[in-house]
Amino acid sequence: MKSKEEDHVWIEQVLKGKPEAFGPLVDRYQHSIYAVVNRIIKNTAESEDITQMVFIKAFEALQGFNHKSLFSTWLHRIAYNTAISAYRKRTVPIVSLDELSIGGYNFSDKNEFNDEKEAQLQQLETALELLAPEDQLMIHYYYTQNYSIDQISEISKLSTSNVKVKLFRIRKKLQELMQSVTNTCLN
Secondary structure (H helix, E strand, C coil), X not given: CCHHHHHHHHHHHHHCCCHHHHHXXXXXXXXXXXXXXXXXXXXXXXXXXXXXXXXXXXXXXXXXXCCCCCHHHHHHHHHXXXXXXXXXXXXXXXXXXXXXXXXXXXXCCHHHCCHHXXXXXXXXXXXXXXXXXXXXXXXXXXXXXXXXXXXXXXXXXXXXXXXXXXXXXXXXXXXXXXXXXXXHHHX
């Protein structure tokens, strides 16, 4: 059975009065939800607490899940909103992504990792830390999680064209920031 179909079976059981049926959904998605939350919060204990909060919110709102989208997308939207909300209540720097290809910088080929790539990766990490949390998460969803534009649109509640424009602008900004970081390091 596909995960989408399994998710719907578990959801129906919860809605029919079997709250323990929510457990398999937590088991299936806890790591990906934690990863999203931790990308924004960057504090293990706080990220764990927020991840629990996400599942509590999802459980309480399960009656409102309309089955038009994937459960995972709906759950990630809750995680995104909850983590951004918690982040806005405090200001802690965000840690960047590990692998990414932007503006000709390719960091995914681990076999050819050398000093130049290491320097580029450090520049990328520095540049990513300068982005807003929403921008960092959008990059994370697109490049690390391989989410489609439609899925990101659904999670962020932005139109697909707006997501495309934002990703384009974020990549351009990252290129500029990386160049700025490079120039700062050379001086």
